[in-house]
Amino acid sequence: MKKRFLVLALLAVTLALPGCSSSKTTETTAAPTTAAEDSAEETNEEEEPDEDSLTGELTSIDGDTVTVTSSDDGQEYTFDLSSAEITRQYDLTEGDGVYVEYYVEDKIPLTAIALEVDEPYLETIMDPVIEGTITDTAARSITITTDNGDEYSFLTIHAYMVTTDGLQTGTRVRVSYIGEPDDEPYAIKVVTEDSFDSQDAQKNGFVADVSEVRDDQIVLESEEEDFYTFTSDSLDFSQFSEGDTVLIIYDGKITDKEITALEISLQ
Secondary structure, eight states: OHHHHHHHHHHHHHHHSGGGOOOOOOOOOOOOOOHHHHHHHHHHHOOOOOEEEEEEEEEEEETTEEEEEETTTOOEEEEEOTTOEEEOSSOOOTTOEEEEEEEOOSSSSEEEEEEEEEEOTHHHHSOOEEEEEEEEEOSSEEEEEOTTSOEEEEEOTTOEEEOSSOOOTTOEEEEEEESOTTSOOEEEEEEEGGGTTSTGGGSEEEEEEEEEEOSSEEEEEOTTOOEEEEEOSSOOGGGOOTTOEEEEEEESOTTSSSEEEEEEEEO
């Protein structure tokens, strides 16, 4: 009986020892950050370059690379236009007045975001032109509608006409003019689409009555009593008299103080 009690006592002590516990502790280790995640975080932290703008004169064109002289500081800035939004009416020309938005970067050429031609050089040496479709014709005028839906009427009594099939409703046309387009200006040249590529379309012409003849000058008078002085060192103006209606082919703009006459003929 004593032996049995001794065995039970030893069993109780053995079960109470720490080394016999069945419980376990679980440890958690954080996963290492991958190189790809580090790179993504760095990319997200990179900022877009600052943006700036300037106005100036376009002084050089070489493919997609242009140079602009700033009107603010007189310095030259070179821009890459390959990804820029360009707003213009004519082809880019040296002498154009432009507005440029660009990224501020430590490189040349700078990357242009947008370029707008707000003062085309060609408009300083040529008569203004509007292109559209003829929507109405009359004995002394035509009305055209542009692609933007704007409608303009022009008096044609002084116009140099360049056309094969005549002025017809629905015909595409380019009109050079004097005056404000919203105030029924005079058309001085009308070219229909069938003659856009002709040599005559490249000439400037004006039809009006002779007001005065001098040795190397002839003065024409418009219906609004405006006077236009044409000069030439080679043309003989003496064969024309006051009141004659003539067509003069000229160089430059009709609004120049003195206009260079290239050809003259009776109408």
